[in-house]
Every structure is written in structure tokens, then in C-alpha cells.
Amino acid sequence: MASNNTLIRLILLTLVCLGFPVKAQELLAVGTHFSQIFEQQSNGEYTGLGVDILNRFAKQQQVTIHYQITPWRRAQSMVERGQADILIGPYVSEERQKRLAFSAQPFYRDEIVFYARVNSPTSWDGSYASINRLRIGKMQGWSYGYLFTERTKELTINEFTDLKSGIERLSRGDLDLLATNVRNTQAVLAQIKIPQAITPILPTIDIQDGFMAFPKSTQFQALKQNFDHFMQHMIQSGELATLAKERGVTIPNSTLTD
Template sequence: MIVRLIAACCFFVIANGSVQAEEPRKAQIFAGAFFPFILEQDNEGTPRGLSVDILERISALTGDPIEVKVYPWARAQQLLKQGTVNGLVGPYRSAERDGYMTYSNTHFYEDRMVLLQRKDKPVPWDGDFRSMSSYSILTINGWAYGPEFDAARPLLRTEKVATAAQALLMLRNDQVDLVALNERNALYEIRKEAALEEIEIKEPEFRTVVGYFAFPRENTDHAFQKRFNDALDHLAATGEINQLSARYGLSYIGRVTN
């Protein structure tokens, strides 16, 4: 899907109010995966969601056509690492990702990272993973869970599956004790499968994270990245990200260090 295509002359208008005529630019390809409300597809396969709304506004401000493609999450990250795509939709920061990607100046959504359990088989949880070594925990391939979880991994019985839907199914079938997800995905899957009577989200959350747009660290288009960051910062400063987030029932608190 081409988010916005500007033919003939393009005009880049940003916070300083300057206007500069430019030649038409090539499309910038952003890869992402299905994230409820952040990046979805309609019945025709057209990308939709908060990220697409924001990319449309950035395209309008910078004159850069932007194309969004949806892949499995691990594949989308690999494409960015290889430099096959120009951007990535929605990653949290992690030490591993820092090695091959850079992030937008401003994040555009927030998540609470939580554990899910069966209501008929509750698991004690006080927020400390060091007490969870006797329980099996499902994680999603390619997800970043934060330094606390990563530090505890050697003590834990963890397994990986490809999607949140697969993880919920295994939990409902009593094949695992817990599932580690973000609350947004968890609520989406629980409601979709009408599993509110079976599955619950445990408190407290084990981390609050924010999601960014990202760019390849190697062979990146620095001029585009600057235009993109200026436009995204403008949307944050004017409250447009807040307004767009509200359409999807999502919260946004502005720039933070993560």
C-alpha cells in the first residue's frame, strides 16, 4: 500500500515553516507485523492502524512516499537488518536491536508487559521472575521483553511460539503455565476468542515499554531519517499523535527515555 504519493514537485514543510521544492522521491518501504490497533490489514489486505495513520501524516509533511508491508515479526526485523527495507514499524528497544537499528526520536505508543494464566490454575506472582523457575512460560518469537526478563531467562523454563494467538491457544489447552505478552495483544486475543472466563492477566505488569519506528543502522538514508524525525516530533508536539491514538483507544504520554 502506498501511504501517500506526491507526483511532480514535492514540498517539505516542517516546524520552522520553510518551503523547499524538490524532485519526486522514491518510496520508502516500512516493514511491520500484525499488532492490534498498531498495524492491521483489512479484508483486501490493505494496511490499517495507528502506525499507518501516522505514516500518512509524515508523508504529507515530508513529501516522501511511504509503502507499508506486513510480514511475520521476526522476518520484518531481518529485512531491516539486511537493509532490504527502509524502516520498521513498532519495535521496542533492546540491547540486541541496538546493534543493527536506530530509532525514531519519538515513540508513538506504549504497552504494559504482563503474564497471562488460566483462572482455574493460578500461579503465584509478585513481580519477581526469580520465583518463577518451576513454571513454564511461553514467549513470542522476535519479541523484546526487557532487561529484567532477559536477565532471568537462564532460571526460567521458556518456550517460543510464532504468534500471540498460538500462545493463547496453548494456554487454554493447558500446555503451558503462563504466557508473556503485552496487555494490548493479550486483551485483543482474549476478547477475540471469547476467553474472558478462562484467562486472566496477572498483576503487576513486569515492565512498561514504548514502541518506535526504526531504521537500519547500516546503509540508511540519513536525509530521509532526519525529515522523518522532524515530522514525527512535530506530530508529537502538536498533539496529533495523542489525537490519532485516541481513535484506537490507546494512550500516549509523549517522549520518554526507554
């Protein structure tokens, strides 16, 4: 499927260069497994709030959207290079904004927190000085917000490519804290058994909103603009709030209607 989409994209680019106005009839949306946002069921069906939104967008635009789940860094790179049209669910960061064009409105919200073992008291009080001697885990390729990034530069951080590994290491006592979001973590915890229970602790690290993102090149500007108009209608009509409630996903206050 990826090779077919690449061929289609090359043909369309050639037509654009020759001066022919064209509209892509097939799009590729990529991301990694985000619980309730972008998932693939055992029967191959893609589900989640991101898919709900894009399927409705595809119907309105009279296009076909194909989906692909891939490691998170690869998914970002595919969209950055124009090998895919839409990235599902990234948080905004200054570094990512240099490489990707983000949608005007987010479509979900996450709490970023530290998880700790239930029977292991920690010193986290919101000050990074309080955890400077602790073993901390985080997910590779995730954005945790400017403050976390800056304040943890001098700390010892263990990175994990999958959340399950980080959770298991924390539960075994190989870590003191694991920085993650509640939505993904609770979904993984519901599927696995671990030696010792873990729990989110307060205060939160940050609040992050999730967006759709597109390649920054000019040939994708119309796609982004069309999606922004579509999302604005979904927000104003209350359809986004309804879909999010069905999926059990929190949405930003800015996307709520009166």
C-alpha cells in the same frame, strides 16, 4: 512490489555513489500484525496508529509509502539489510540498537504482563524466583526488557511464533504463564474461543515503548532525521495524542502535551 522497491533502491544507491543528490520517492514500511498499530483489513487496506503517522509523514515529504506485513523476525532483517526503509513498532533493546536506528521518540506504550488461567492461582509476586518451577510461554522475537531476559535465562521457556498458539496452549493448561502485552492479547482474545478464560496478573513485567526504526547505514540518515522532525511536530501540536485516542492506543507520558 518488494522486487520493484529493491530495483528502485539499487538505482538510487548507484546515483548516490556517482555523486548525484537524490530523494527517494517510494519507501517500504514493514512490520508484523500489531493490533491497533499495524493491521491489514480484508479489503487490503493497511490501518493502525503506525500507518496513520506514516501516511501523514508521506504527505509532508511528498513520497509514497508502501506497506508489507511479514513475520516479525523477517521484518527486522529486511530493515537491517536495507531491503525496507522503515520498521513499524519495535521496542528498544540493546541488541536491536546494534542493528537498527531508532526514532528519537516512541509513538505508543505497552504493558508487558503475565497471563494466567482465571481459575489457576499462580505464585508470581514480581520475583522470578517465585515462578522458577512454572511452565512459561513467550513470543519468539519479542523484546521483554533487560530484567525479564536476564532472570529467565535459567527457566524453561516455550517460544511461540504467533500469539494465538500461545493463548490456546495456556488456556488448555499446557502452560502456567504466558508473557505478552495487553494490547495484542486482548485483541486476539476478542476473536477466538478458548476452553478456559485467561487474565493478566499483577505486578506487570515491564513497560515498553514502541518506535519506528530505520537501517543504520548512512544513506538512510536523512530519512530518520526528517521523520524525527516530523514526529516532534506531531507531539507538540497534540496530533499524536488525538490519533492515539482515536485508535485506543496508550502513548508515553513524554509524548503528551500540556
